[in-house]
Amino acid sequence: MAVAQPRLEKEGDDCSLLPLVHDIIKCMDKDSQDVHQELAKLKSRIQEAREQISNMPGIDSSPQEQQQQLSTLRDQVRTKNQLLQKYKSLCMFEVPKAS
Amino acid sequence: MRLKHEEEESLPVRAAMGTAAEKSTKERLLSVLDDLEVLSRELIEMLALSRTQKLPQTGEDTQILELLVQRDREFQELMEVAQHQGKVHQEMQLLEKEVEKRDSDIQQLQKQLKEAEHILATAVYQAKEKLKSIEKARKGSISSEEIIKYAHRISASNAVCAPLNWVPGDPRRPYPTDLEMRSGMLGHMANLPTNGVNGHLPGDALAAGRLPDVLTPHYPWQSSDVSVGMLPPHHGNDFGLEPPGHNKENEDDVEAMSTDSSSSSSDSD
Numbered sequence: 001m002a003v004a005q006p007r008l009e010k011e012g013d014d015c016s017l018l019p020l021v022h023d024i025i026k027c028m029d030k031d032s033q034d035v036h037q038e039l040a041k042l043k044s045r046i047q048e049a050r051e052q053i054s055n056m057p058g059i060d061s062s063p064q065e066q067q068q069q070l071s072t073l074r075d076q077v078r079t080k081n082q083l084l085q086k087y088k089s090l091c092m093f094e095v096p097k098a099s
Numbered sequence: 100m101r102l103k104h105e106e107e108e109s110l111p112v113r114a115a116m117g118t119a120a121e122k123s124t125k126e127r128l129l130s131v132l133d134d135l136e137v138l139s140r141e142l143i144e145m146l147a148l149s150r151t152q153k154l155p156q157t158g159e160d161t162q163i164l165e166l167l168v169q170r171d172r173e174f175q176e177l178m179e180v181a182q183h184q185g186k187v188h189q190e191m192q193l194l195e196k197e198v199e200k201r202d203s204d205i206q207q208l209q210k211q212l213k214e215a216e217h218i219l220a221t222a223v224y225q226a227k228e229k230l231k232s233i234e235k236a237r238k239g240s241i242s243s244e245e246i247i248k249y250a251h252r253i254s255a256s257n258a259v260c261a262p263l264n265w266v267p268g269d270p271r272r273p274y275p276t277d278l279e280m281r282s283g284m285l286g287h288m289a290n291l292p293t294n295g296v297n298g299h300l301p302g303d304a305l306a307a308g309r310l311p312d313v314l315t316p317h318y319p320w321q322s323s324d325v326s327v328g329m330l331p332p333h334h335g336n337d338f339g340l341e342p343p344g345h346n347k348e349n350e351d352d353v354e355a356m357s358t359d360s361s362s363s364s365s366d367s368d
Contacts, residue, residue, distance in 0.1 A: 015178045018171050021139050028146055039143070046136050050129065058188025059124040059181045066187055073194040080201035087208055 020045055124181050131174045138167040 020042045027035040053059070058066065122130075142163045149160070253259065258273040265271065280286050 015175050016171050017135055017139065017174075018168065021142065021167065024143055025146060028143070028150065042139065046132060049132055053125060053128045053132070053181070056125070056181050056185060058184040058191070059128070061123050062121065063124065063180060063184060065123075066184055066191075070187060070191055070194070073191055073198065077194055077197050077201065080198065080205065084201060084204055084208070087212075 015049070017042065017045060017049075124177060124184055128174070128177050128181060131170055131177060134170045135167065135174060138163055138170060142167060 020038065024035060024038040024042060027038050061069070142160060145160050145163065256273075257265075257271060261273070262271065270276065275283070
């Protein structure tokens with residue numbers, strides 16, 4: 001049986017599930033008993049990926065929305081800084097303490 | 100084994116939905132991961148089935164494999180996007196903290212401005228009240244000379260201090276006596292009856308002329324000119340008091356009145 005081998009991803013990509021799939025197919029070709037173990041690995045890896053995704057911060061919005069929120073926050077900070085600067089540069093007098 | 104029809108349709112649909120800009124990165128990642136799971140399961144099942152049943156390959160395994168590779172690549176790209184979003188999220192958290200700090204600064208400034216406004220408002224109000232008082236005093240101003248003149252008149256009538264040569268029995272009083280009142284403008288205007296007008300029965304009797312002249316005492320201060328001596332000199336001149344009905348009989352009545360023991364004026368002395 002000719003099975004198209006999956007393309008090997010570069011080694012730095014630990015997000016990829018293809019190496020695990022490749023290992024499973026290799027075990028199947030060899031009729032190895034490790035195929036169940038490899039299947040369990042794949043399953044746990046997928047579950048870990050799900051948990052990791054759920055815990056990642058900042059991905060509750062799309063990149064465009066996030067950029068918009070970032071721009072809004074920057075505008076807010078700039079506006080409030082300008083406002084504070086404006087009022088602090090006014091002629092202020094000391095409030096005398098109540099005698 | 101052919102893919103189920105629903106799964107075949109769902110994959111491209113999910114792919115289209117996965118690329119929509121409205122979906123969050125998290126949703127897209129989870130969607131792609133689900134696709135990866137389904138595809139890998141399908142591929143493994145297909146290979147296992149073909150091996151056990153020794154059926155010829157139909158090429159679907161290649162299609163699934165290609166899809167699997169595509170999804171995996173997409174998954175990795177999305178993970179890079181997610182990591183970048185994580186860094187942006189950190190920057191946003193810093194900006195949010197800065198915004199909070201600015202908000203508290205603005206609130207503090209607002210509180211100080213409010214306090215200053217209150218103080219200024221109070222000061223302006225008090226200043227306005229003082230200006231009103233000043234204006235009121237200015238409108239009702241009296242010259243100091245006039246006040247001194249009135250003070251002189253009041254003191255000249257012996258109303259604040261007895262005269263130096265005053266002795267008990269002296270008919271002079273610090274208040275206007277009956278004779279003086281009746282000799283004045285009011286007495287002439289009203290021409291009031293003499294029934295206990297000021298509570299001095301002897302005075303009433305005197306005014307009515309019922310007391311005899313023999314009861315008139317003689318005092319050291321009395322001068323020959325009694326008509327002038329009965330009234331304070333300055334007092335009479337300033338107020339223009341000229342008893343029109345004044346006669347010696349009334350003067351004697353006044354002297355008699357003061358010596359009457361029942362006179363409350365004498366008693367009060």
